[in-house]
Amino acid sequence: MPLDAVGVAMLGAGNVGAGVIAALRAGHERYAVHIGRPLLLRRVLVRDTARARDGVEASVLTSHFEDILADPAIEVVIELMGGEHPAREYIEAVLASGRHVVTANKEVMAKHGAALLAVAAAHNVRLLYEAAVGGGIPIISPLSRDLLANDVTAVTAIINGTTNYMLTGMSQTGTDYAVALAEAQRLGYAEPDPTADVEGTDASYKLAILCGLAFHVAISPDDVAKQGITRLAARDFKYADALGYTIKLLATGRLVDGGVVASVQPTLIAKDEPLAKVDGVLNAIQIEGDLVGRVQFQGRGAGPAPTASAVLADVLDVARDIVAGRRPAEAVEHRKLPIHPPGMHRSRYYMRVTVQDQPGVLAAIAGILGGQAISIASVLQVETDDDARTAELVITTHHATGAARDAALAEIRALDVVVEVGNVLAMAG
């Protein structure tokens, strides 16, 4: 070992870890030039030290977290275990030991980021997490630094590649949800248990992180209103298309009336909007600020190599600080803002309702919407089932609150002539 190497340890060596190890080896000489000293991977924490890992000497592997804290030459620890526990505890212990941490852990940062950043500040070290959102797309650092002069008013993002791949397929090929899921699972884009992706949990973690940085507030993933994509049907895409829209799982955070509105939900978005064109596993994050207007960041949101790009950017940054003897800057302070409950969110809506094919039905539904002060923007009677004597109505509305929408839907469901409320989706804009 060269005496002056920057010692690095890694917690976890799964797919992303293997990507980081490969990138560290491939870029070793360049990184040494950028930093002024080489990086040296001194320890990798794994469950099974008997299993060989490409590019890692067996002596580097350990199954004991304490080995990492015990090595004084380790200055930076990369956390790639994923999941809440024991990652949170390990990160805290590493920070408290006076070492810098680079993590890709969206769940830990969403749930415990503020507390862990305080631990880092207290110990005069850095906690960096560019890889936690958007894979290789630079977004944490741009929000933290490059857009800091702005009063950011909105974050609108496609930040789950699995669901975007599925929704793109449903939109382009007219397949139903189950088919799209099976295809995504076959290709390895979706997990055998896809819940965290398709119910919006993964995106809610990322959105909570983005909102915290964009609005300088503490926001928990529990504050994010979630609607999954599991109820989307092929005909929702067909109707959306006829209206000039496509459907994306949008993660949206906005400053409204001095508070924060945050949601992850399948949303109709006009086809000519930049985010409507973000297809397949791509991610994109759009930030709206008072000075900059709208800026959009786009790229591959997952995968070992893109994630390694973000992880190693953080490692290089902190290593350059170590070499230059730079202390961490103070964290930007959070402010206290109320988080608005979903009932206060305002949106336009798409409503698909199966009704009995008889006179007066539309009048009854329109009356209920009007009673909740919800204006109708368009009505499409799209399909009739002659045998069942039913028809499908697609209604789009102007802006209304979630509470008004829910009250109207309860009344609509109670109508004798309504067979089923098929799907109710938000519309962007």
Place this chain on the structure above:
Amino acid sequence: MPLDAVGVAMLGAGNVGAGVIAALRAGHERYAVHIGRPLLLRRVLVRDTARARDGVEASVLTSHFEDILADPAIEVVIELMGGEHPAREYIEAVLASGRHVVTANKEVMAKHGAALLAVAAAHNVRLLYEAAVGGGIPIISPLSRDLLANDVTAVTAIINGTTNYMLTGMSQTGTDYAVALAEAQRLGYAEPDPTADVEGTDASYKLAILCGLAFHVAISPDDVAKQGITRLAARDFKYADALGYTIKLLATGRLVDGGVVASVQPTLIAKDEPLAKVDGVLNAIQIEGDLVGRVQFQGRGAGPAPTASAVLADVLDVARDIVAGRRPAEAVEHRKLPIHPPGMHRSRYYMRVTVQDQPGVLAAIAGILGGQAISIASVLQVETDDDARTAELVITTHHATGAARDAALAEIRALDVVVEVGNVLAMAG
């Protein structure tokens, strides 16, 4: 003045300067929270101190550069004069006096960036220039930090809003160059003398800066091969459209055979490419790296408010460093790489040629192209002028060098049956 304010001076107070002053006033309290100390604008260098400026007390105005160097409380100087001289000399003097500089000056940074960054390093201060490329779009900082782990192999960008506005208009409305220029001038998007925009000079400055950061090389704007948009005709857009393309003024830098290829030229780009959808005054920069794949940054590339967003991001960053007592990190070192001359650039090409409408013409042209080892990809005989007995051929080719293209064009021009070589454009991909 609060004793602990961070003293700022500004050189120049034109449109962008007014935008920065307005943003400084509007964001004053937030910025003080972010920095930990307020910013105080102590001096503004202008030509005419008699003319009042919104939001600036008359006593702050000066027409003497020396006043700024003479004020020890000024720690950060924002240069917004534009142009090469005296901006370069002023920046150097400010850096040499031990003060940080934030500049939006693409010309100075493209021509003298390396030398000025060395001056900054020698005096242990920072020279920041996020606003020099892409207006408010974060790109300098992402390239310098967030993508640093990558071996960047290509930069592809739309970085001149004036020409993108004109080309979008020509594409969408079928107007000719002169009409598009007049419209852009009427709206204030194009200068009365549009040369720097329409000939690609402005874009070549920005590309030189981007290539320097992306490839870690010193590259001069003179190393950028330039082709303007002045010869584009409405029918080039019509033919491009028929082929599935649109035309953009693309700034492209690539690592090829251990050297750098850099060009600014109107380029046919397939309609489904993300950059093809960047319309109007928007800018977009696509970076391709070995780890991250392709990431794209998009937004408004000019205007007082977006530029102020970038300028103030740099000011906040350096002010936070001042407050934290952080020293500048070492600059990332440049390497020596050859810059390939335009003749060595390889591209596909679009060629529009007016020929006499008689047998054997295509065979003659195809023979010449074949003789230069240029493969034809498609041929379209698009218009015939029965009176003149001429026809227009649109030929697209596979990849060939600029040298082979030029040699073939010289032979084609010399053919008796060729009336005119109308336009020859690069094709992306």
